[in-house]
Amino acid sequence: MGLAKRIIPCLDVDRGRVVKGVRFVEIRDAGDPVEIARRYDQEGADEITFLDITASSDDRETMVHVVEQVASEVFIPLTVGGGIRTLDDVRRMLNAGADKVSINTAAIHRPEFVREAAERFGNQCIVVAIDAKSVQQTGDTPRWEIFTHGGRRPTGIDAIAWAQRMAEYGAGEILLTSMDRDGTKSGFDLELTRAISEAVSIPVIASGGVGTLDHLADGVLFGKADAVLAASIFHFAEYTIEQAKRHMQARGIEVRL
Amino acid sequence: MTNIAIIDYGMGNLRSVAKAFEHVAPQAQVRITHNRHDILAADRVVFPGQGSIRDCMRELAHAELIDVVQDAARNKPFLGLCLGPQALLDFSEENGGVECLKILPGRVVWFGELLDPASGERLKVPHMGWNQVHQVRDHLLWKGIPQDSRFYFVHSYYLQPTDEALTVGQSQYGFHFTVAIARDNLFAVQFHPEKSAQAGLRLLANFINWNP
Numbered sequence: 369m370g371l372a373k374r375i376i377p378c379l380d381v382d383r384g385r386v387v388k389g390v391r392f393v394e395i396r397d398a399g400d401p402v403e404i405a406r407r408y409d410q411e412g413a414d415e416i417t418f419l420d421i422t423a424s425s426d427d428r429e430t431m432v433h434v435v436e437q438v439a440s441e442v443f444i445p446l447t448v449g450g451g452i453r454t455l456d457d458v459r460r461m462l463n464a465g466a467d468k469v470s471i472n473t474a475a476i477h478r479p480e481f482v483r484e485a486a487e488r489f490g491n492q493c494i495v496v497a498i499d500a501k502s503v504q505q506t507g508d509t510p511r512w513e514i515f516t517h518g519g520r521r522p523t524g525i526d527a528i529a530w531a532q533r534m535a536e537y538g539a540g541e542i543l544l545t546s547m548d549r550d551g552t553k554s555g556f557d558l559e560l561t562r563a564i565s566e567a568v569s570i571p572v573i574a575s576g577g578v579g580t581l582d583h584l585a586d587g588v589l590f591g592k593a594d595a596v597l598a599a600s601i602f603h604f605a606e607y608t609i610e611q612a613k614r615h616m617q618a619r620g621i622e623v624r625l
Numbered sequence: 626m627t628n629i630a631i632i633d634y635g636m637g638n639l640r641s642v643a644k645a646f647e648h649v650a651p652q653a654q655v656r657i658t659h660n661r662h663d664i665l666a667a668d669r670v671v672f673p674g675q676g677s678i679r680d681c682m683r684e685l686a687h688a689e690l691i692d693v694v695q696d697a698a699r700n701k702p703f704l705g706l707c708l709g710p711q712a713l714l715d716f717s718e719e720n721g722g723v724e725c726l727k728i729l730p731g732r733v734v735w736f737g738e739l740l741d742p743a744s745g746e747r748l749k750v751p752h753m754g755w756n757q758v759h760q761v762r763d764h765l766l767w768k769g770i771p772q773d774s775r776f777y778f779v780h781s782y783y784l785q786p787t788d789e790a791l792t793v794g795q796s797q798y799g800f801h802f803t804v805a806i807a808r809d810n811l812f813a814v815q816f817h818p819e820k821s822a823q824a825g826l827r828l829l830a831n832f833i834n835w836n837p
Contacts, residue, residue, distance in 0.1 A: 370797050372755045372775060409822065414755055440644050445777055445820050462638050467820060490637075490676035492751060492779040540751055540779070569738075571749045594749055624755040624775045 372624040374414035374595035377602045384430040409442045411609035420450030439465020472497040486538025496539040500527035501547040519547035535568040546576040553579025561591030581615040630667035633659045634684040637675030645819035649830040661693045670697040674708025679720035705813025731786035739799040751781045762793045766831045774824040776816035810837040
């Protein structure tokens with residue numbers, strides 16, 4: 369009896385269509401965002417995250433319309449990430465019907481942006497997305513760094529220290545993606561997830577690498593994640609959200625059914 | 626045709642609240658407004674809120690809406706959402722201590738460093754996600770909503786009404802706390818019914834049909 373662990377399907381959106389990158393490179397078309405969001409809501413998704421991977425700023429406006437359409441029909445929390453750089457970007461997405469925005473690169477360029485956004489719009493709607501990669505040397509203690517540009521560019525920033533700093537600046541939640549695992553279907557980086565989750569007092573969403581339902585449960589049980597995010601296993605109808613929840617429940621995790 | 630005013634004082638995503646009402650009551654006239662005459666003329670008033678209590682109280686004062694909110698809370702079906710119920714109490718600990726609207730007796734208190742009594746592990750704050758709401762008293766706004774249904778929450782401070790009889794709903798997060806309060810024509814919830822799928826939509830529909 370209490371707070372449920374959340375399952376969050378993630379939709380990568382490019383120019384108004386849902387796609388999914390495998391290791392952020394190959395792209396396969398997966399459909400209409402409103403239709404997919406509606407299906408996830410019916411299956412019992414706890415939230416939906418949209419990641420706008422559109423490169424050109426002209427096409428960003430499309431994302432605002434996608435959010436508006438989804439928010440008129442789907443009454444669960446919506447998060448939007450990708451290209452959120454200014455307070456005005458945050459405002460536009462919230463006004464369109466998003467409940468939270470996810471900030472990634474802009475936080476690395478100017479960490480104060482997170483503080484300003486949290487102060488203006490409230491901590492509850494600011495998610496900081498962290499893309500981390502292991503930089504551990506053989507025999508060394510585990511260490512992860514923040515990478516940008518789809519995992520290609522190192523920043524030299526330690527992932528744990530960064531997560532703590534973002535929490536201190538007012539992030540309401542952390543969306544943690546393992547760049548080593550993303551798209552591999554080999555499971556979350558549980559060591560990374562647990563290290564971040566134990567280092568901060570705010571909720572952590574585990575992301576990157578889900579290939580089986582056990583991976584989702586492991587993220588909660590061993591990674592200590594408060595929520596788990598996955599894309600392809602749901603898009604291509606390998607599993608429904610409900611199956612995922614039943615499986616997690618069978619492994620002793622409290623879920624909303 | 627019922628006329629619903631959603632009070633706009635610059636805090637939070639009112640569009641989602643309006644969309645949810647339009648969904649459950651296509652016949653109703655739903656208006657997001659900061660105009661005092663609209664609010665005074667409305668049949669039903671929704672008092673939402675997000676962000677910090679200091680900004681909430683400051684923006685209400687700035688929009689000259691304090692007396693209008695107090696009037697509506699005493700005289701017509703009135704629904705408070707999220708930060709709304711917090712603002713209705715006397716005082717909040719947030720932002721170093723803020724005097725609130727004093728419509729209902731009580732305080733708003735920080736969750737603090739919480740431990741799960743079962744596992745001994747630290748509980749995350751904000752309390753974010755879907756928690757069960759135990760209906761501790763019957764109320765028309767609970768009609769058709771199964772006992773212990775889950776609603777979506779996101780908050781770091783919780784309601785502590787002085788009068789126990791005000792509490793109509795409770796949740797558990799390390800301990801039991803009040804998440805829904807009601808008196809006469811007033812009902813207010815800490816969670817977000819507009820983001821709580823079927824259970825939340827049912828609560829909003831019940832509000833539309835409520836004639837206290």
